[in-house]
Amino acid sequence: MRLVLDAMGSDAHPEPEVHAVVEAARRWPEDTFYLVGQESRLRPLLEALQPPDNVVLVHAPEVFAMTDKPGETVRRKPNTSMAVGMRMVKEGRADAFVTAGNTGGALANALFILGRIRGVRRPGLMGAFPTRGARTLVMDIGANAECKPEYLLQFAIMASIYAEQVLGRARPRVGLLSNGEEAGKGNDLVKATYPLLETSGLNFIGNVEPKEVFAGVADVVVTDGFTGNVFLKTSEAVVGLLVDVLKDALMASARTKVGALLAKPAFGRLKTMLDPSEAGAAPLLGINGLVFVGHGRSDARALVAALRTAREAVQVRLLEQLAAGIAARLRSPNPTQG
Amino acid sequence: MRLVLDAMGSDAHPEPEVHAVVEAARRWPEDTFYLVGQESRLRPLLEALQPPDNVVLVHAPEVFAMTDKPGETVRRKPNTSMAVGMRMVKEGRADAFVTAGNTGGALANALFILGRIRGVRRPGLMGAFPTRGARTLVMDIGANAECKPEYLLQFAIMASIYAEQVLGRARPRVGLLSNGEEAGKGNDLVKATYPLLETSGLNFIGNVEPKEVFAGVADVVVTDGFTGNVFLKTSEAVVGLLVDVLKDALMASARTKVGALLAKPAFGRLKTMLDPSEAGAAPLLGINGLVFVGHGRSDARALVAALRTAREAVQVRLLEQLAAGIAARLRSPNPTQG
Numbered sequence: 001m002r003l004v005l006d007a008m009g010s011d012a013h014p015e016p017e018v019h020a021v022v023e024a025a026r027r028w029p030e031d032t033f034y035l036v037g038q039e040s041r042l043r044p045l046l047e048a049l050q051p052p053d054n055v056v057l058v059h060a061p062e063v064f065a066m067t068d069k070p071g072e073t074v075r076r077k078p079n080t081s082m083a084v085g086m087r088m089v090k091e092g093r094a095d096a097f098v099t100a101g102n103t104g105g106a107l108a109n110a111l112f113i114l115g116r117i118r119g120v121r122r123p124g125l126m127g128a129f130p131t132r133g134a135r136t137l138v139m140d141i142g143a144n145a146e147c148k149p150e151y152l153l154q155f156a157i158m159a160s161i162y163a164e165q166v167l168g169r170a171r172p173r174v175g176l177l178s179n180g181e182e183a184g185k186g187n188d189l190v191k192a193t194y195p196l197l198e199t200s201g202l203n204f205i206g207n208v209e210p211k212e213v214f215a216g217v218a219d220v221v222v223t224d225g226f227t228g229n230v231f232l233k234t235s236e237a238v239v240g241l242l243v244d245v246l247k248d249a250l251m252a253s254a255r256t257k258v259g260a261l262l263a264k265p266a267f268g269r270l271k272t273m274l275d276p277s278e279a280g281a282a283p284l285l286g287i288n289g290l291v292f293v294g295h296g297r298s299d300a301r302a303l304v305a306a307l308r309t310a311r312e313a314v315q316v317r318l319l320e321q322l323a324a325g326i327a328a329r330l331r332s333p334n335p336t337q338g
Numbered sequence: 339m340r341l342v343l344d345a346m347g348s349d350a351h352p353e354p355e356v357h358a359v360v361e362a363a364r365r366w367p368e369d370t371f372y373l374v375g376q377e378s379r380l381r382p383l384l385e386a387l388q389p390p391d392n393v394v395l396v397h398a399p400e401v402f403a404m405t406d407k408p409g410e411t412v413r414r415k416p417n418t419s420m421a422v423g424m425r426m427v428k429e430g431r432a433d434a435f436v437t438a439g440n441t442g443g444a445l446a447n448a449l450f451i452l453g454r455i456r457g458v459r460r461p462g463l464m465g466a467f468p469t470r471g472a473r474t475l476v477m478d479i480g481a482n483a484e485c486k487p488e489y490l491l492q493f494a495i496m497a498s499i500y501a502e503q504v505l506g507r508a509r510p511r512v513g514l515l516s517n518g519e520e521a522g523k524g525n526d527l528v529k530a531t532y533p534l535l536e537t538s539g540l541n542f543i544g545n546v547e548p549k550e551v552f553a554g555v556a557d558v559v560v561t562d563g564f565t566g567n568v569f570l571k572t573s574e575a576v577v578g579l580l581v582d583v584l585k586d587a588l589m590a591s592a593r594t595k596v597g598a599l600l601a602k603p604a605f606g607r608l609k610t611m612l613d614p615s616e617a618g619a620a621p622l623l624g625i626n627g628l629v630f631v632g633h634g635r636s637d638a639r640a641l642v643a644a645l646r647t648a649r650e651a652v653q654v655r656l657l658e659q660l661a662a663g664i665a666a667r668l669r670s671p672n673p674t675q676g
Contacts, residue, residue, distance in 0.1 A: 130579075131579075132579070132582070132583070142517060145517060145523075145524060145525040145526075145528075146525050146526050177568065179480060179483060179563070179564050179567035179568060179571070185483075186483060186564070187483040187484050187562070187564040188483075188484050190483075190564075209571050209575075210568060210571040210572040210574075210575040211571060211574070211575040211578070213575070214575045214576065214578075214579045224525070225517070226517050226524070226525040226528075226565070227564070227565055227568055229517035230515065230517060230548060230565055230568060230569055230572075231568055231572050233517070233547050233548040233549060234548040234568075234569050234572040234573055234576070235572055235576050236548075236549070237547075237548040237549040237551070237552045238552065238572070238573050238576040238577060238580075239576060239580065240549070240552075241468075241469075241470070241552045242576075242577065242580055242608065244470070245470070245607070245608055246604060246605075246608050249603070249604035249605075249607040249608055250601055250604045252603070252604065252607075253603065255600050255601075255603070256600065256601045256603055256604040258597075258600050259596075259597045259598065259599065259600030259601030259602070259604070260597065260601055260604070261597065262593050262594065262596050262597025262600065263588055263593075263594045263597030263598055263601055264597070265587070265590070265591065265593070265594055266584065266587035266588045266590065266594040266597070266598070267584075267587075269583070269587040269590075270580065270583055270584055270587055
């Protein structure tokens with residue numbers, strides 16, 4: 001298969017991208033890896049690593065910066081690495097696109113260049129959150145700040161297909177993120193979405209609170225992109241706060257320093273569980289093409305994991321599965337049943 | 339002063355409440371502490387502790403259970419410990435009411451018995467979140483799942499008065515919880531609230547993300563009660579997950595066990611920072627009476643901290659300050675200007 005990596009995405013670009021693409025190309029020699037970005041910057045970095053033949057450099061003169069406003073920049077900068085890379089997917093010259101860049105920019109470019117899967121109201125960003133032993137998919141984690149109940153129903157359909165096809169979960173359990181477990185809890189959006197999910201034919205388990213997301217009671221949790229984004233960023237912030245405070249406290253005395261040294265393997269396990277590079281990248285589900293967005297802080301290892309996530313989606317023909325799933329819903333006389 | 343403690347509130351009631359009220363009465367001998375609940379259950383527990391004279395038992399035959407539906411139960415059970423305790427505040431026989439019971443029940447009873455401060459659209463629940471070195475007030479953390487921009491403006495006014503009067507912060511910095519820092523980010527509610535806060539005369543610092551809440555860049559952060567509740571519960575869930583995983587990992591080998599033993603003081607510091615009993619209780623601001631809601635999992639120590647929080651509010655005459663602050667806003671020709 002053919003995968004495109006945006007060379008100008010991560011906060012520390014392009015070094016992590018260059019290292020990642022070379023590592024991925026060695027790991028999966030049967031695949032082709034396109035590295036898209038400013039050739040004059042990338043060429044010397046890449047050649048220093050003596051890349052295998054299945055790494056191909058593709059020039060894109062512009063960069064979609066983290067500070068660029070998505071809507072206007074898409075038209076003002078038609079030749080960013082994002083745009084050039086996504087056009088390769090659009091034109092059938094590549095199977096999936098991976099970036100660690102501006103999420104809004106990725107969404108805007110994806111909508112502009114690739115468009116939506118037929119019948120999809122709004123594409124959404126799906127994240128994978130660590131639980132004890134597995135991961136829970138949460139959608140939308142930031143693409144749509146304002147949502148309608150029908151969008152959340154479609155998020156549930158698409159994320160369930162992902163859970164089934166990519167993660168191999170049979171009849172994925174679907175939860176609705178709320179401020180209480182009982183039916184009837186929630187804001188207006190949650191209350192209006194509940195009956196749609198109840199009659200959807202999906203394996204709906206009702207409202208779930210954040211605690212349940214991390215307990216792994218559901219395979220898929222749906223929410224609007226504003227709440228999902230607050231959920232994501234609160235998780236990250238609390239982890240950051242705890243790790244900082246613990247580090248400081250462990251360095252406070254000779255005794256605790258020795259303790260920290262001995263306890264190091266335990267901290268390593270914690271780190272592995274929370275490491276964003278374990279989670280890979282978040283797919284933009286609903287776009288008519290496979291697009292994955294990694295964390296801006298991604299290093300080379302995280303980017304290789306993101307490419308692995310993209311490979312898995314291509315392998316199971318995720319795009320075709322999503323399109324078929326949505327089409328089946330639209331054909332059904334009552335689109336909320338079935 | 340005279341403080342009322344709901345004896346039937348916490349998950350483990352009434353033992354933690356009985357111990358807390360005796361400890362508080364010894365710590366603050368000049369105050370009177372009313373313990374409200376089922377007398378036959380409370381009397382023997384209380385007498386076993388040889389309580390000082392400033393503990394007074396008040397009988398209330400009914401219990402507002404965690405599973406009771408707030409709206410209907412208020413009318414169906416007019417003599418719960420919550421209702422009896424709040425009526426004491428209403429009738430001027432006590433200065434503040436503290437419970438670790440059903441939050442919805444506390445709100446419904448408070449609205450029914452005490453009513454709102456004149457001019458307040460919706461009372462809200464204000465929580466205090468740990469930051470490195472201080473605490474940030476967040477409102478609303480669960481009273482109003484659906485909010486209008488004017489409610490959030492009033493939350494900002496009331497929480498600012500609390501930050502000034504109770505925490506002694508001069509010109510409290512007010513942030514608006516959002517999915518991005520830039521003005522223009524957010525859902526419809528955030529976008530509509532932004533200009534109200536900008537022209538409010540409050541010390542508005544703009545949108546803040548969860549990371550900034552924990553970094554302590556604002557004294558007060560406002561949000562709707564749905565998002566605030568997800569924020570609160572996500573924080574708690576992530577802390578719980580990390581602590582569990584770390585404990586398991588530390589117990590995995592003899593080496594890490596020794597490390598954990600040596601590092602114990604460091605974990606103690608972390609625990610203190612995250613301990614809900616350090617935070618006291620969350621006030622229901624906007625109610626025409628001082629009502630504080632503690633965590634259902636509160637132990638005796640947490641309940642004493644909750645009583646301390648209530649005492650501080652009574653000492654600074656918080657209710658009068660809130661009423662005056664809201665009244666000043668209503669007198670101003672343009673209530674959104676400060």
